[in-house]
Amino acid sequence: MNCRFISIQLFNLRIGLTESHIGRTMIGEQISRVVDSRNENYPVGTIVRNFSGWRHKTIIRPENTRRMPDLGDLPLSTTLGVMGMPGLTGYFGFLEICKPKTGEVVVINGAAGAIGSLVGQIAKIKGCKVIGFAGDDEKCKWIKDLGFDFAYNYKKVILADVLKKSAPDGIDCFFDNVGGEFSVTVLENMRSLGRVSVCGIISKYNTNQINSNAKEQPKDIYPIPSTVMDSKQLIVSGYDVNKNWSDEQWKEGEKQIAEWIREGKIKYRETITEGIENMYTAFKGLFKGSNIGKAIVKC
Amino acid sequence: MNCRFISIQLFNLRIGLTESHIGRTMIGEQISRVVDSRNENYPVGTIVRNFSGWRHKTIIRPENTRRMPDLGDLPLSTTLGVMGMPGLTGYFGFLEICKPKTGEVVVINGAAGAIGSLVGQIAKIKGCKVIGFAGDDEKCKWIKDLGFDFAYNYKKVILADVLKKSAPDGIDCFFDNVGGEFSVTVLENMRSLGRVSVCGIISKYNTNQINSNAKEQPKDIYPIPSTVMDSKQLIVSGYDVNKNWSDEQWKEGEKQIAEWIREGKIKYRETITEGIENMYTAFKGLFKGSNIGKAIVKC
Incomplete structure (x- = not known):
């Protein structure tokens, strides 16, 4: 088979660069x-989806x-994205x-990414108040256009202050792509019985870690302040979308997302880079925050 | 009212010593x-239960x-314990x-304490395999006598090794009183869809923290390895027993525990220190591991 599109994903960094070696194909999903x-x-x-890599x-x-x-009338590239x-x-x-x-307060970081932007729109469909964080003003403008109630450039605000302002009674749901200090602050502002979905921990995917021996590093930790653990009955859960839900559930999910797109309730964006020779540039873009929506390379 | 019994609790340390000051009454529950x-x-x-302190x-x-x-025929002191x-x-x-x-694997640390020893026995009632950790051989012998399938002195074993030996297919439930490195290792050995109940984080209640300015300390963190968060759909939840369950639920719980005690399915121990003048000694005992079961002072 010949490649049509390749997905650029954060887990390329963790799994691909730390567990791979020169001469081995970089892991990744393609169409x-x-x-x-x-x-x-x-x-x-x-046309098939597969994990044959770059x-x-x-x-x-x-x-x-x-x-x-x-897919109906949706473009082929969406099978790597929304x-x-x-x-x-x-x-x-x-x-x-x-x-x-309905009526709950949801916080999302990495909110202009492929996952975060979808989650925010689903949260709006479910009748929630949605507070999104992204890394530049253009991204914030976009997620505001998508219907997010609040969109903050996390580089320009004091997180604890804007959370207190936009969620004075606390946060019910936290969809977390970031981890680290960001998460500590959000967790401290959660309401009892809140739920935290840990989708990614981008704050830990730093270059120092890649370039040195993983075993000598302190363990990557998803941090939950112990004061939060002592007092709030929070549920904090990680997951693996490929393992935790069945094919049947995937089909239902795909059907629902397609329906929402056709109803105009879900919008999506893709940053498509032309040419497999530009994959590394596209990949680096994830860390420089230069993409909006799903990052895809067209072969 | 006159004191009859005072409960010695770990949270005396966190809340009492860090947020209190000389001349103020030490917090605590008493009968x-x-x-x-x-x-x-x-x-x-x-006879009343209350939080009037020491x-x-x-x-x-x-x-x-x-x-x-x-209480029926149970002694008064049990209202501060089991x-x-x-x-x-x-x-x-x-x-x-x-x-x-039924059939799930449960890990409990601080397993010879008032809470851990009860949890292990409830786990056995529910048909689970129970692995308990305590800090000395006498405690281990006691929890083995209570029916725990495995009882390890954590000071004498390599945690990862004994977990692999006694739970080769992974752990389903982790009832955690300790936190820190202990928890990291257990979490790494959990099965997908496992549940973690964070009851306490004794590894963080250290004396350095008490004697210095809490605001200058790094934040206390309950650590979840990010590799665990990426791959397993674990639920990790803290709680506050006074806030999260209603009076009605408390009554049902008390009734069930009393029933199990009368049926001989639940055994409990109390370390009762005589005299309010010996409270501090009793309190220090929690950290030296010198008590088995619930620590209580008789006024």
Whole structure:
């Protein structure tokens, strides 16, 4: 099969760079087109999702591919974004861990990313008040346009102050892509019985860690202030969207997301970089915050 | 009212010593006998539970006392232990957060304490495999006698090794009194969809912290390895037994615990120190690990 689109993901850093080595293919999800086949269920021209990594041509067994969802009029690239792993990560991670109720207050960081921007819109569909944080003013403008009630550039505000201002009675749901000090402050401002969905810990994916021996580093820690643990009955949960939900659930999730897109309730953006030779630049963009929405490379 | 028994609790350290000052009464729960009253519902001789702290005589309003549970033939001191806050802390914190199922593997640290020893016995009633950790061999012998499947002196074993040996398929429920490195290791050995009830973080209650300015200290953190957060759908929850469950629920819990004691399914121990003048010695005992079961001072 030949590559059509490759997904650029944060976990490339953790898993790809720390557990991989020179000469090995970088891990990653791609959309590919079958160009030769000995399996009648996958004739030439079939489009498949798979984890064959950062490369043009791959020989693969059908059981190592994933079935495509029904895309209707949606572009193929969405199966790596809003209709793919990022979309379902946001969908399940928010709905099944945060279990949002009408009128609750939701905080999302990395809110202009593929996952965060979807979660914020789902939270609005569920009738929540949504406070989003992103790293520059353009991103904040975009998530405000998406219907977020508050959008803050975290580089320009004092987190504790804006949380107290925009959520004076506390936070019910926290969808966390960041970890570290950011999370400590949000957790301290949560209401009893709040739910925290830990989607990613980007604050820990720093370059120092990559360049040195992982075993000599202090362990990466998702921090929960012990004062919070002593007093609030918070639920803090991590997850793996590929393991924790069944194929059946994925199909339902994909169907619901597609429906919301067609109803105009969910908008999405993709930052598509042309050419596999520009993958590293696209990847670095995640850390410089230069992309909005899902980062994809077109082969 | 006159004091009869005073409870010695870990939170005396955090709340009492860090937020209190010389000349102020040390906080704490006690059982007292009314010796003078202007309220006909609380005649002389009534026994009440209250939070009047470490002192002999107190003038108190009825709304600042708690109703006693039906003790039947159980001694009065149990209302500060297995039939009181420690008992209910273990009961709700384990059953409602860990939601143990038959055949699941449960890890408990501080397992010879008032809370841990009860939780382990409840876990056995629920059909779980129970692995307990305590700080000396006598305590380990006792919890083994209570029916724990494994009892380890954590000072003499390598935690990761004994967990792999006694729970080769991973841990489902972790009832945590300790925090810190201990928790990191247990969390790394948990199964997907595991539940962690964070009851206390004794590893953080160290003397350095008491003697210096709390604001200058790094924040106390309950540590969850980010690798665990990325891959397992763990639920990690703290709680406050006084806030999170209603009076009605407390009554049901007390009734159930009393029933189990009468049926011989729950055993408990108390370390009772005579004389209010020995309170500080009794308190220090918590940190030296010299008590088994609930620490109580008889006035």
